[in-house]
Amino acid sequence: MERFDVIVIGAGHNGLTAAAYLARAGLSVLVLEKNDYIGGAAVSREVEPGFIYSSCSYALSLLRPEIVRDLDLTLHGLRVVPYEGSVTLMGDGRYIASSSHPDVMRRELARHSGSDADAYHRYGRDMRRQADIIAPWLMQSPPDPAALSPTKIRKTLSLLADMRSLGQEGLEGAIRFWTLSASDLLDRYFDSDVVKAHLAASAVIGTGLGPMSPGSAYIMLHHRIGGLDGAAGSWGHVRGGMGTVSHALAASLKSFGGEIRTSSGVSEVKVSKKRAVGVVLEDGTQIDAGAVVSGLELKRSVLSLLDWNALPKGFTDRVSEFRTRGSSAKLNIALDGLPEFKDLPHDCPSLDGDIRLCGTISDMERAYDDWKEKVMPRDPYIEMVVPSRLDPTLAPPGKHVASVFVQYVPDTLIGGSWTDANRAKLEEVVLNKIERAAPGFRNKIRHVETRTPAELESEIGLTQGNIFHGELTLDQLLFNRPLPELAHYRTPVHGYYLCGSSTHPGGGVMGAPGANAANTILADISPRLLRSRPA
């Protein structure tokens, strides 16, 4: 029977990151992927000939620079085209075209409110301060306030000391950022509903919170932590689509001797004497391993792959309670021409970034209300990008692709599930909303792929279609992610680890869960393995 030092289940970008780090440390590593392509939610697919879709995730910001450096991702083909701004269209003619140039941004905001334009600097400072507190926590295991071992205490204390150095006011500020609603936080700085809508947009992405729900301010922060070339919160398109990230990771993994097998779904993790000893594939094949790492979402990793009898009492219940409600859908569209937005000059440079069709915070909150009621979205929040404006490899000359992210789409509908008819209805709602902002849009459409939470679940294994493998709320973050007893990537089954987005620090094309998990695994197993190896 085949045997590897480590088997990684799922070739999502986190699984690949963990695998690459482990292979780099000298272990023999096998990655098993159920689909016939790799990448999971970080993937590029050619569904319509000649057009490349970033099927799921589309904007890169969170990917940790440490990972790009350690795994030489640039040498393995990663190219990121940064974009400088975004556009928020209110639907009533008003808009904000943001810019990364502070003075230009000020002028743009001043069209709506002079004092908001100046408050933006203060807001930026406070956000940066909070992001600076959190960023170092992303690349290490989260602090564990309950741990008693001296080294752990020291580590926890050093992180808390970082926080203490903020002073009383800083600590209060941090708590405020973590607990307030986006709407309340923005009210502390701004008056204009356009400015507030523009900034609140990042709070609603992928969450089961409305912009008025407590805790939604944290989501804005989460999205801001990313750094392209050290510039906090800047975003980019990946050349060739998001799948390029996964392919660069795969190439790095292979350069260290690792192996990937696609069309190899895992149905079970073999456990013997409370220890993971290998996996069983869907076709019955068994492969042994010294350790098994799951890059799947928590519920799948535990409830589907493990024998429940081997687990501590109550554990499966706690796992079931982890919140994974889906709230997003995605349309990928092949276009015969560039969409033209009626409220904006065609040469507005911010059109290279994301284009939000949003309305006010109250409108977003109403979209959220529809989601809570589980009805078909009537006026969802839409964020679209046209990456082919900056990346000619995605579509034939003169043609374009649009990535359309739709927020507050329930995982099931009150009147039933996501049938083909319901999916078509959603598609209609979304395309009509875009058409209103960009007349003539529908005439340019060649092909549309609509992915509701149901498709996201069945194709990639995102339980309930939650794009982040579990909601990003404070009760499910840091030392609570995914559960307190799982916060250090280990599970109750020895030698079985988690490395997907369900784990700290959470979702997004970030790679940090994978890298952190690899660190934990190396700390656990390599002394033993390396000792048994001939030099």
Next chain:
Amino acid sequence: MTGDRTWDLAVQPTPLHLRTSQFNVANRWTDELGWTLPSVYSSIASEHAALRNACTMSDLTALATYSLRGADVGSYLNRLAGGTAGTVKVGASRRAVMCDDRGGLIAEGVVMRADTADWKLTLPVRCLDWLTLSARGFDCDIEDVSDHVCAFAVEGPSSCAALLAAGFAGLEALRPGGVRQLKVGSAGVTVMRRSATGGLGYEVRCAVSDALFVFDRTRRGAELFRPVLAGEQVRSLARLEAGHCRLRTDYESALIAREVDRRSPLELGLGHLVNLDVGPFTGKAALVRQKREGAHRALVGIELDGASLPEGRLLSMSTEIVGRISSLGWSPARKRIIGLADVRAASLGVNRQLSATGSDGRPVSARIVPRPFYVCPNAHRTPPDAH
């Protein structure tokens, strides 16, 4: 995409751009607060020589200008800025420092009062939100008029004579800090006798629609005195010579600074602009505490040996690093390298021998010296000496 450009959101030219670009032989530009400004017109040496020995003109548009109205403007300004800013009399002006609640300096600006109801505050930062927030409870309306006011400076020993020649009648009687409204042709202008360069100088303000007319009229009228246009670099050097600390160079506004970069007016040597003995003002409690306990840092003037700028920015005392040089330049007026440095207060007054690292890697010795580096007696005389 077509070749036409309709999108025009960008850093803007100033109302004087037509002229400043005409005279910008070196074609070197910079931008401040969202405006494009000449950085050097011809050469630093010739512009500096004119500034110190004759007469220069400079575009001052890159300042935020706020107009304040209401019954409580005076008490509002006292509260906002160090307890002193609201004490300005009609026809006068004064420097003012604005702090946040923890005593961190937001910016140093100027309050001027051309007549009873006309208060203006000019600042090197935009902070309408802070000003508005601070105005709660006061009868005081604040308006950002930066886009409607054009400002330029006429500076140098012959600046008074030059302005008189250009028709700014009666200016010789204006005392330092004085503000006066005049007519130039049909255009109304406000002149303030004030210059951050350490010498004699005036700031002229007029409506944007009159900008080119007033500027040209002044330049032509003063022809005899050969006004030279001076760019941002030389003005910055002159302000260093005058010992002034500069926002974004020597300190960062507390509104955007990182925690470690926050500085109080006491630490920056601007303590004389706050009055800790008067009623409450924003940041007072923190400043009183800092005064009692002593500040941890101090911005000091330094002089360096030699004629070439050192490589590194760190200052050490024997082997210990005690501070960081925040600005540095060859002073044509003093013929030596001068600068400002942010040092640990504990290292002051002990052993004053400091060193920086020269371009050859060897230590360059530095001394802490009193500021300003350059004073021109003419700056304080009324009437100023006619050159």
